Structures are given as structure tokens and as C-alpha cells.
Amino acid sequence: MNSRSTESQRIVTSSRGTDDTVWDCVIPYVQDGRDRGAVSLVCKRWYAIDALKRKHVTALCYTATPLQLSRRFPQLESLKLKGKPRAAMFNLIGEDWGGYATPWVKEVIRSFGRVKALHFRRMIVSDRDLELLATSAAGRVLEVLKLDRCSGFSTDGLLHIGRLCRNLKTLFMEESVIAERDGEWLHQLASTNIVLENLNFYMTDLKKVRAEDIELLARRCTSLTSLKISDCDISKLVGVFQAAASLEEFAGGSVSEHFEHIGEGISTEQLEKYSSVLFLPKLSRLGLTYLGTAELPIIYPIASKLKKLDLLYAMLDTDGHCQLLRRCPNLDVLEARDVIGDRGLEVVAEFCKSMRRLRIERGADEQELEDVEGVVSQRGLTALAQGCLQLEYLAVYVSDITNAALECLGTFSKNLCDFRLVLLDREAVIRDLPLDNGVRSLLRGCHKLKRFALYLRPGGLTDIGLGYIGQHSPKVRWMLLGYVGESDEGLLEFSRGCPSLQKLEMRGCSFSGRTLAQAALQLTSLRYLWVQGYRGNGNGEELLAMVRPNWNIELIPATQHIDFDPVRQQLSIVEDPAHVLAYYSLAGQRGVGVEYQLFNTLIEHIPIPGEDF
Amino acid sequence: MSPFLKTHFMGANLKFGGGPLKQQLHGGNVHTALPSAASMAGTTEQWLNKSKASQLTIFYGGTVNVFDDISPEKAQAIMLLAGNAYVQSNMTQSKLHMQTPAPKHPAADQALVSCMNAPGLLSPVSVSSHPADQSGANNDDVKVSKTAGMPTTLVNKVEPPRVMPSIGPVGVSAIISAVPQARKASLARFLEKRKERVMNAAPYSMSSKAADCATPESNDNGISATCSSSLSVNKRRD
Numbered sequence: 101m102n103s104r105s106t107e108s109q110r111i112v113t114s115s116r117g118t119d120d121t122v123w124d125c126v127i128p129y130v131q132d133g134r135d136r137g138a139v140s141l142v143c144k145r146w147y148a149i150d151a152l153k154r155k156h157v158t159a160l161c162y163t164a165t166p167l168q169l170s171r172r173f174p175q176l177e178s179l180k181l182k183g184k185p186r187a188a189m190f191n192l193i194g195e196d197w198g199g200y201a202t203p204w205v206k207e208v209i210r211s212f213g214r215v216k217a218l219h220f221r222r223m224i225v226s227d228r229d230l231e232l233l234a235t236s237a238a239g240r241v242l243e244v245l246k247l248d249r250c251s252g253f254s255t256d257g258l259l260h261i262g263r264l265c266r267n268l269k270t271l272f273m274e275e276s277v278i279a280e281r282d283g284e285w286l287h288q289l290a291s292t293n294i295v296l297e298n299l300n301f302y303m304t305d306l307k308k309v310r311a312e313d314i315e316l317l318a319r320r321c322t323s324l325t326s327l328k329i330s331d332c333d334i335s336k337l338v339g340v341f342q343a344a345a346s347l348e349e350f351a352g353g354s355v356s357e358h359f360e361h362i363g364e365g366i367s368t369e370q371l372e373k374y375s376s377v378l379f380l381p382k383l384s385r386l387g388l389t390y391l392g393t394a395e396l397p398i399i400y401p402i403a404s405k406l407k408k409l410d411l412l413y414a415m416l417d418t419d420g421h422c423q424l425l426r427r428c429p430n431l432d433v434l435e436a437r438d439v440i441g442d443r444g445l446e447v448v449a450e451f452c453k454s455m456r457r458l459r460i461e462r463g464a465d466e467q468e469l470e471d472v473e474g475v476v477s478q479r480g481l482t483a484l485a486q487g488c489l490q491l492e493y494l495a496v497y498v499s500d501i502t503n504a505a506l507e508c509l510g511t512f513s514k515n516l517c518d519f520r521l522v523l524l525d526r527e528a529v530i531r532d533l534p535l536d537n538g539v540r541s542l543l544r545g546c547h548k549l550k551r552f553a554l555y556l557r558p559g560g561l562t563d564i565g566l567g568y569i570g571q572h573s574p575k576v577r578w579m580l581l582g583y584v585g586e587s588d589e590g591l592l593e594f595s596r597g598c599p600s601l602q603k604l605e606m607r608g609c610s611f612s613g614r615t616l617a618q619a620a621l622q623l624t625s626l627r628y629l630w631v632q633g634y635r636g637n638g639n640g641e642e643l644l645a646m647v648r649p650n651w652n653i654e655l656i657p658a659t660q661h662i663d664f665d666p667v668r669q670q671l672s673i674v675e676d677p678a679h680v681l682a683y684y685s686l687a688g689q690r691g692v693g694v695e696y697q698l699f700n701t702l703i704e705h706i707p708i709p710g711e712d713f
Numbered sequence: 714m715s716p717f718l719k720t721h722f723m724g725a726n727l728k729f730g731g732g733p734l735k736q737q738l739h740g741g742n743v744h745t746a747l748p749s750a751a752s753m754a755g756t757t758e759q760w761l762n763k764s765k766a767s768q769l770t771i772f773y774g775g776t777v778n779v780f781d782d783i784s785p786e787k788a789q790a791i792m793l794l795a796g797n798a799y800v801q802s803n804m805t806q807s808k809l810h811m812q813t814p815a816p817k818h819p820a821a822d823q824a825l826v827s828c829m830n831a832p833g834l835l836s837p838v839s840v841s842s843h844p845a846d847q848s849g850a851n852n853d854d855v856k857v858s859k860t861a862g863m864p865t866t867l868v869n870k871v872e873p874p875r876v877m878p879s880i881g882p883v884g885v886s887a888i889i890s891a892v893p894q895a896r897k898a899s900l901a902r903f904l905e906k907r908k909e910r911v912m913n914a915a916p917y918s919m920s921s922k923a924a925d926c927a928t929p930e931s932n933d934n935g936i937s938a939t940c941s942s943s944l945s946v947n948k949r950r951d
Contacts, residue, residue: 187895189897189898189899190895190896190897190898191895191896191898191901192895275898275899303899303902389903390907390910412900412903413903415907437900461897461900462896462897462900463904464904464907464908469904469907469908469911522894524894525894555894662790662793662794663893671789671790671793673793674893
């Protein structure tokens, strides 16, 4: 090289520069997070290009410090952080577990100069955080703010956001726990913002929100596309529906509970008030809280336009579901409770041929409150598999299940990427257990599966069945397993497979702590583990086998709670077993409150022989 | 955070950890009030009437805390908790012990050890005159601690006599069971609210149309949603 002429050297340098320009141009087109992760491992140059060009990162908030992240990805435009384990959505994790947004908000303000979208999921956000964010330069350019199942803030914090974030296009607060002082925040938002496209405070308990402010917002924000609100009688929203010409999605509101003419059905006058929702010409996604059979006639005229329907919070019986769904041929997303019943699923299979995403949730345990017909079993699943060939996502709570139904899904549901099955405790005896063969057929048939959940009962899946899951889940990245397997052998066999498994959640299984630790080490892609219920003496000693660098291990001690059995009208004290949470982290052990035992002390005191890192 | 607040509820409307009760005890909406016989009596009367949320007053450590909107189930749960406070505080001690590496005893044994050291407190009946103690429920708890080697052992459910005869037919049992199925929090809240709505509608529907919606099987197209909700109320009260 050095012996060549200057000109040749220049040519060599510029051709190397051309290579770089090529990669600079090409790599940004690789958008998938995992693919970008792979790109960054190729060589230092590619790592640098990826780091500089990375626009979006999704991470558990404890895997790295805010500073580490901002140093690696200085040009980040969008950040999604997750806090509490998913089990928190089922009231299994205490509020004080952690997941504080404060350090991240401070870093965003300090150095992430280009962040336009911030998404906090299951985290604790304070009013001070919101104030800091709103008053900073970042707040002025912020376009998307999602406080997704968060807690720790009040409407006072939202006041700052409403007043100062003029470029906000999305404000999302679904299912967050918000302390409500007044409805002033919405008034501020409505008075200041004209570019809002998505407003979501669905499933929050905000009661002091004024319908006039929603209407003001709808009039001023001509691009408003999606509006999901807390309970507010929809007959007060006539003005909103008249003003929001662009609205494609509406959910929440509620149908009035003051039935003045009980038994005579809803009066025409009331029907007229509610039918104002029909003013919306582009409406294709709908969810009306407390929707009952009497109000269905409102929906019928627009039913054929509907692409998404949320019936989770409706008051329909099985027949009501059938009457509605047979009129929705264009539905591709449906959420309902299991009151939909097998009959409802048969209607879906017959009429909703475009169905892509279907979620059937668990309804009330007291069947009288729902419908005696309101149970889902192999009958409904089989019909669904054969009728809805476009299914990509299926999550279902069943009262009964057979191997044949699972085989049927494996045969027909070739597009399935996400499958979740929970077997409820309603039936004392499930005749077709174990489900080993059905599960194997499903996994082998649904070759696109990336997420998989199977929550059964003792005897639901043998060790062999667990081994099948290990063998036949080449692409599955997330799994939730409940009450599967019989012995440690099953778990070991399972952990020899699942080559892509990154995140594993387990509940109610009876594996020993030692084997759990072993399995965690054997699963080659595992980076996050959550387990509730394992055999051990409660202090976590057995988990020492998985101690390794950059692997945080946390033990949430056993607690008790009081359970009310509405069927037997009984209170009982129930013991909640300990949880193990383990995840890769560059940030070291996190500082937490007294209640959670961490393994940092153990790591310090116990030398690991033969390892020099 | 106090051990009492640490416990949380699944099932009907018994959320302890994140609900209004927690906020109030942490100084949010607490208002102290002079204790009065009226407030205590009023609370009992409301339980007897099985009406919805009412006021609960707690006298503790020289302070008086008044809570509004406490449903009967929540009140029962609070009293159950108070009645079992003895067991609870032992559990807390054992949890704190877990902060240091390698404790030798599982939680249940710690409770046992503490029981043995304080024989005077073993029988909760002698501690206070709270009706919960007389049920024998706490005796069952102690029995459970002795037999359960591991926290997750299944123990036979014991059916003790009623906790508070004035409340109604609510039994109390101490179960140390396998992990129960959890419900999604958002749905749990909705189902609770819906139950309250159905109960609220009862005064209207019970009088007029209960006769029309006589049979539970008459769930066909002709009956409106309003009748369905009164149907469910009827069924529930059966």
C-alpha cells in the first residue's frame, strides 16, 4: 500500500469510502429490530453505521442505563420502554416493583435530541416527569406520547402535556391508573392542539372529563382519526360525532344505565340519541361499553363497514353476539368475552371470512351473569379453524378442549403467528387430556408461529408433550406455559429445543429451582425469564446455578391475598408463590425497595470457579 | 409499605394494593373525624341492608380514619385481614428475614417458631373481642402453619363457623393452594362495575318487569337487554 503512488492511494481510499456510502444507504432500509441487531454484530463498521442510523429501540427499561442507550444510539427518534413484567396486568406484581420513567425522561431531555415518539409500557411515570418533558425542547417537538398501562401520575401532570405539547399527534393512556383532580387537562389539550390524530384514555377511570371539551377537540383537530374514551354517556357525544368527520375509530363511552321503560326495549327517542354515532362516515373500528341487545339496531346499519369490533365490555349474551356478527362480513379484528360461545364462533366462521385477529377473553365466573351458553370449547375452535383461514392471531379462553381441535388448527390455520390457549377451571374433568399430540400437530402445522401460550392444568401436558414443544417451535420467540409437564425431565427436554426463544414465562409448574436454572442456561436465545411457582425452599438458593455475568436474577417473595369466591360466597386467604425474574442487563443490578430479594449479594460472596471474564 | 397494604386481592372488587384504600391510608383522601356511635352503628346497619358502598371507620393508634365507598365485600375482607393480623405479622417477619442470603426456614416455619415463642398469643380468642376470633378461623391458620412444610402445599379446606353473623352467609377458610388462575385486571374491573350496574338497576326492574321475564330460559330474541339485566339480577339472587 505504502509503495503505491498518491493517486492510487486516493483511489483505494475513495473506493473504501464508496463501500461505506453503500452501507450507509442500505442499512437504514433494514427496519426490523432483530435484523438490525444482527447487522450490528457483523463488524465494527456496520455496528457504527447501525448505531448512528438506528431510529427506534424497544427495550426493557433495566437492560441498559439511559446513558448507555443514548451513547450507542444518539440519533434515536422513537423509544419504547417496558417496565413491570407482563404478569402485572394480572395483578400479580406489586406496584412498587419498579419501572420508573424518571431517569429516561431526564435522558431524553438531555441528549436524545431527535426523539419524537415516547412509549412507556407498564411503568411508573410521575407528574414531575410529565412536567419536565412538556416544558423541555423535546416536549415541543413530541409527536407521540404513550403512557401505556402506566401509573403514578395525575391529571395535573397531563395539564402540562395539554398546554405545551402542540405537535402531539398521539396521546395514548389506555388502562393507566391516573389520579383524577379535574377535567382541565382535556380542556387545555382541546384549546391548544390542532394536529391531534389519536386520543386514547380508554379503560382509565377518568370521570370528570367534559363532553364539551371532547367536542371542542373534535372540532379543532380535523385530522382526528381515533378516539377512545372513558365512560361517558354517548348520547352526550352527538356534537362530537357531528364534528369529527375523519373519525375511523371510536371506543368507550357507555350506553346509559337509566332504562326508563324497562322491558319495553329502548325508546325511539333514546335510540335516536345513540344513533348519532352513525354520522361518522369513515367509522370502521368500534367498541361501545355496556352495549346491550336493545342497542344493537343502532349498529346494524354500519355493521357491514366494520373492520374492528371490541365487545369485551359489552353486555350481550350469546345470541346478541350471533345477531351482530352475522352482519359483519368485513371484520378482521374481534375481541369478545367467552360469552360469545361456540355458537358465536360458528357464526364468525361462517360470516367473517376476513378475520385476522381474534381474542376471546375470560368472562364472569358466575355463569348466570353471562349466559349458560357462553362457553367456548373444541366445537367453536374447530369451526373457526375451518372457516377463517386468514387467522394470524388467536387468543382464547376455553372451558373444554380436545386434541382434534388443536390438530384442526394445525391443518387449517397456516397464517397463525400468535396462538394462546388458556384452559379454564370450569369443568372438573377434561376428557381428552393430555394434549401432547394436538399440540405437536398444531406446532408442526402452524409453521409461522412466533408467539405461543399454553395454560392448562395438572395432567394437561406430559413431559413428552413438553418435549414436543421444544422440538417443534423453531421460530417461537415468546412463550407462556402454565401447568405443563410432569417432572424436571420434561423441562430439560424442552430447553434443549426452542432455538429462537427469547422470552419465557411460566406459572404453576412444579419444576425444581435447580432445573429451572439449568433450562435457562440451555435455552440458547433466552434473554428474559419469569416464573411463578417452582419447587424450592423459598430462598432462591437453587437458582444459583444460572448466575452469570450481565444476568440479573430477582426473587419476588411469596405473599398472601384474600380471595372472594362468588359462587360459594366465601373469603379465603390464598398464598401466592414466589416469582423468579431474570434478564440480561448491561446496567448491573437495579436498586429496589426492601421487599424484593436480589442476588447481588450472592454473586459477590460466591466465587464462580473457572471463569475469567 | 405496611404488610397489610402489601396483600392484594383477586376476584370480586377486593383490590387492596392499588385502589382507593391505599391512597387514602397514605394521606390522600383521609379525613379524620370524631368517633361517634352513629358512624359505627350506621356502618353495621348498612351491612345488614346489603346496600352498596358505605362508610367504614377505623380507630387505630390514636387516629381515626374514615373511608367512603366501601362495599360489603371489601369491609368483610378488611375485617378478615384484621382478624388474621396475628398470622400476617409473622409472615412479614419471615419475609424480612429473606433479605439476607440463605435463610434456613421457609416462611411457614418462621410463623410456627414465632407462635411457639409467644404462647400467650397463640390463641387469638384471648387477644381481642373481635367477632372474627370466635370463628375459629385463626385456629385453622395455626393448624395450617404446623402441617404445611412448604408454602405451596395443598391443605384440606376447613369450613369454620361464620365470621360475622350480622353480615350474612360468608364463610372464611384459610387455603394454602396451588397458584390460582389470574384474571386480567382491566376485565376484572369491568366485571365488577357491571355487577354494580346490574344491582343498581334492581330497584327499577324488580318492581315492574320481573313477572314478564319469569323463566331463565326465556332468553330469546323477543326480550330486550334491559330484561336480560333484570334476568341476571333475578338469577343471582336465587
